[in-house]
Structure formats: structure tokens, C-alpha cells
Amino acid sequence: MKIVVTNDDGPHTPVLEPLVKALEERGHAVVVVVPERQRSATGLARTYHKPLRARKVGGYYLVNGFPTDAVFLALNLIAPDAELVVSGVNIGENIGFESTYGSGTVAAAIQAGVLGRAGLAVSMEPGADLGKALSLLSAFVEALDGYRRDGLLAVSVNVPEGWSGKLASPRSLAVGLYAERLYKFVDPRGEEFYWRWGPRREEFPRDTDAYAFYAERAATAVGICADGVCQVEDLVRRTAEVMNGGR
Incomplete structure (x- = not known):
């Protein structure tokens, strides 16, 4: 399969080279098209107000825009x-409504779906085992080969630290994952500035991605469909079969 690999972290993330190697070792042809610099948490932002440029550096294509721009240039x-477009592996999970739809990693996969290709976003909690995350990613890639579901734009996969080995397809995204507040400070010039921050909540509804991820330590796969979040239980089963040597 020919695969575009992208991310929202740019070319210097330490997980990019291992990801490319893992896919190439499984016989895939890989083209890397990434933003030229860090573009985390940019969501579906795109560039209309200035020219887009892509330059090849050391075998990677670097784009002067957002993750969605990288995918748009890659596929056009x-x-x-x-x-297929594989986005990630992002170091830092994208769990809950805000993180899923605000993530540049997930947005790149959604852009692929909008353009008629399969899109797979993979994120991992800091401290998660990269080797296990790459094995799971590779299994999803194989499971997506020939997989068709009307309305499915992208799949967002998250791998927790201390992964239990369980795969889950949650029914919904958690809302209000963090108890955030606005902190006010004063800089040396006497001007006020603000910082948005807050701890993660400890309890979540059982049918959400946050419960499966944080409480059950399951790797989660959430479908992003044209009409919202959708379960991808059949894809999760196919992936589990691949990991168990059944396909």
C-alpha cells in the first residue's frame, strides 16, 4: 500500500523515523509530508492567506502550513x-471532545477522509511503549486495507501507558475532560497576562473514550464520521485478528 505519513510535530519528532521504518518493513511505500515546524493543537486550521510551499529535505517533504495543508498538498x-494517510504518532493522547477536534494529528486524518482517502491518526500517552504503539498502528493499517464504511472519514487511535492489551471502540467522546480555569499574572512591565490550565478529572461516564482509556487502560479507536462520532467495532475486531495472527 502507498501511504502518506504526516503529523503535527514537524520533521524532528523522534517517533517519525521509527514509524516510517515500521511501515516500510511491512512492505508499504511511504511518502512523508509534514509541517516544517511544530503545529500542535491547530485542529482543522488551513492556509488561505499566503502561498503554500513544499520543499524536500533529507527525504521528507516539509510544508509551510498546518497538518491539513500537508495532507492537501500530499494528496493533490x-x-x-x-x-492511506497515517498521522502521528503523536506523543500525548488525544482523548475527549476538545482534544479530538482540536488536535492537528486527528485533523490531518480527517482531511484525508474529506479528500476520499482512508485516514488514521495515532496518539500515545507519554510513557507508553512506542514499540507496542507501532505494532498496533501497523495492525490497523492492515485492517484498513479493503475496509469500507460509508461516511467514515478517519479513525483516531490512542494508546495508554501501561496498555492492558484491550482494544475498545467507545460510543462517545468525554466532554469537559479537564477542570480548567484562567490564571492571571502580571509581567515585569506591570501588564496582565493569563494562563489557561487545570487538572484532568478523575471520573468519566462509562461509555466514553476517557473511561476506556484512563480507567480500563484500553487502547481506543474512535471513528470520525460525516455525522459525528461513530463506533468502529468491526474494524477493531479486524485489527485484533491481525495482532493475533488471524489475517
């Missing part, structure tokens, strides 16, 4: 014959 110019 650089690798129009690609069948």
Missing part, C-alpha cells in the same frame, strides 16, 4: 496515488 500534488 506529491502523492496523489496514496491510498
